[in-house]
Amino acid sequence: MQARVPAEKLPDAGTGPELIHAVPEVHYPQHVNVVTELVDRHVEDGHGDDPAVRFEDDELSYAELQSKVNSFGNALSELGVEPGSRVVVRFPNRPEAVIACLAVQKLGGVALPSMKLLRAKELEYIFNDSGATHCVVYDALLDEVENAMPNLETLDDVVVADRGADVEHDHHDFDDLLDGASDDLDAYETERDDLALMLYTSGTTGRPKGAIHTHRQMLATADCYARYCLEPTRDDVFGGNPPLPFAYGFGDLVTFPLRFGATTSLVEDAKPGDLLDAVENHGITILCSIPTAFNQILSAHPDAADEYDLSSLRAGMSAGEPLAPSTFDAFEDEFGVPLLDGIGTTEMLHIFVSHRHDGDIDPSATGFPVPGYECRVVDPDTMEEMPRGEAGLLAVRGPTGISYWGRPDKQEDAVVDGWSFPGDIYVHREDGRLEYKSRRDDLIISxxxxxxxxxxxxxxxxxxxxxxxxxxxxxxxxxxxxxxxxxxxxxxxxxxxxxxxxxxxxxxxxxxxxxxxxxxxxxxxxxxxxxxxxxxxxxxxxxxx
The missing domain is CATH 3.30.300.30 (ANL, C-terminal domain)
Structure with missing residues (x-):
């Protein structure tokens, strides 16, 4: 049974991306729920005692995570969350955010993580555009939701996680709902192409756009990029500071570790020193961040390798903006691990061009198309493929693609003949690597x-x-x-x-x-x-x- 989502909000067959499934791991059954694959499967396979989430001095096993997800899912169901419901989840990087998103998805709903710095006017647009019916929010972030509430057209209920901000409210309490609900919940029988996640772009070139992603697209990001470029095992610990509402952060800190039975390390509002502490205390093996943060670590903690036990690290991931070769070299010299530069977008959900952790990494290029993806560099006017070595517009095709919620105007601009166009200028080099030049808007003509x-x-x-x-x-x-x-x-x-x-x-x-x-x-x-x-x-x- 299809989860209930307004058909008019989805791209039609003529403007949606052509999805290809070129690696065997992304051939999922017709019915699959992402939470079954990220949580329940590990418990059923006898790994319920393995660590799933580390936060501060606490640890949640997979069995404990499953119990909390099930309880919160039952509580949300009692509040009216049903298949297709859009639920805004508004937190810094905390376990409650992971629990809430997974509970929504297990019910067949659509999790909509929200950036914590958004103001009431911005939230008003996102709630009304998405038709969100429920909101789960950290107490310190409640004020902007309440400021927006007089203008929210579809919101029915708010759940607040009280964590010491001393905020008075008359909404549902997160912990009371958890404690009062059964921890027995079967996943809704979602189809693989049902929506599971919605993320809004930053809106720097106009009003924000809702990028929509299905259950199998979420799994595909792990089974393409993470599986082939990082090769995670159950012993890995993913950590870093990308916010969970950032597509990069959700993949790094939720989808990837849980897909492979590994552990995620969450740090609330992490500064460079906090990340180094987490590497030492949580045993992070794969550190995920953006170039600015890696530069800040190198600048603020030049003797970090001597001051912290960083022996667990085996690789770093960088995305969000281009990684300078000088940063790659400095980090590898200081910490002895490579940083994998990658390009991904909110719309494509995660990285689709990168090197592999054990490959020949050339820091002057982003890398090769991730297994499962195809890339072309084309003339933006004719859409003809450019000769190797000449700059053009990047076109991408794979198991994920650009799909906007209710924006047919933007959909037509972003997808041409089934190929998604993220808006980046690249050169396809003779050695097969893709070398980043700029965003299309950042090209200077002088x-x-x-x-x-x-x-x-x-x-x-x-x-x-x-x-x-x-x-x-x-x-x-x-x-x-x-x-x-x-x-x-x-x-x-x-x-x-x-x-x-x-x-x-x-x-x-x-x-x-x-x-x-x-x-x-x-x-x-x-x-x-x-x-x-x-x-x-x-x-x-x-x-x-």
Whole structure:
């Protein structure tokens, strides 16, 4: 029986992605529920005592996680959550968020994790656009939900996890619901193409879009990228600081570890030192984060390898923004493990281009198409495939693809002839690797030359004086645009004309001279999204003004 979702909100057959299932692991049965595969199967196979979740000094076994998911699922069912219901889950990285999302999905509902910094106006749009009927929320994040409630059209009930924020409310209590419900729950018999997860884009180029994902697409991210590029075992511990409502974070810290019977390490609002503590205390083997956080670890804790027991680490994952080769080299030199750069999007759910952990990693390229995916680099005007070595627009096809909730206008732009277009400029090299150039919006056109901003950033990042950098095109009467760099200086350095000359000459001596930044501005901070990505669009808008 199909879970109940409005058909008009789903892409039609002509505009949806063509999904291909090229590796044997993604051939799932017609009926499959992701929670059966992530939790119940391990208990049934005799691994109920294995650790599933570590948080602070606590640990949940797979049997305990199953019990809590079942209890909360029964409680939600009593509150009216049914197959197809959209449920907003609003937490920092805590076990309650994992329990709530899995409980919703086990009932055949659609989990909708929400970024914790969203304000009432943003929440109002997401609730009403998705038609969410229920919300499960951390007490410290309740205020913005309540501020939005007078304008919410479909919300029926709110469940609050009281964890010491001393917030007065008259909503359902998370713990009371858990304690008062049976821990016996059979998974709803979802079909593999029923929706399981909805994630909203950041909305940096307009109103946010709901990206929708099915039960088998969630499993496919683990059975393609994680299985082939990371090769997890039950002994692995995944940890890091990507937020769970970030597609990258949900995969790293929920889908991947639970798919393979491994352990997830959750750290609430983790700073660099908190991540190093978690590696030591939780035994993290695969550390997942974004380039900014890896740079912060290297900067704030230069002697980390001596101060912490990091012997458990075997690999790192990086996504969210391009990983500079200098960061790759510095991290490997300091910690002795490689960082796997990867490109994935909210819409594609997880990484589809990467190296493998035990392969020949070239940090100047993102890597190869992940097993199960195909990639082409095409001319954006003709859609003809570009010759090897020439830049073009990346097209992707695999077991996941771009599908928007109720946005036929955006759907037509994002999928052409079944291929998904994430919006990135790449070069397909002769060696088969895909080399990132820029987001399509980040390509700078100056005096007729196409200049990828991230390429200039990577070169500037090599300098000791540079802590962080963002490069954008600034309007120029004669050249159309010029390359402008916004630089956050490392501790101990001060901006000067001499430093500007040094930066410009370094780029001229490393790249084609026309790519050097003709303008450099020293700033205290760079604008970022909640997931840590640099918001170059804000810098471009500022330059336009």
């Amino acid at each position: 005096s007729g030359y196409n200049i990828p901003g991230p390429e200039v950033e990577n070169v500037l990042q090599e300098l000791d004086a540079v802590s962080e950098v963002a490069v954008v095109g600034a309007p120029h009467e004669e050249r159309g645009q010029i390359v402008k760099a916004f630089v956050v200086l490392a501790e101990g350095f001060e901006g000067s004309d001499e430093l500007v000359d040094e930066f410009q000459n370094h780029v001229k001596n490393t790249l084609a001279p026309y790519k050097y930044p003709r303008a450099i501005e020293f700033v205290e901070t760079l604008p970022r999204t909640e997931t840590g990505k640099i918001q170059r669009i804000k810098l471009r808008e500022r330059e336009q003004e």
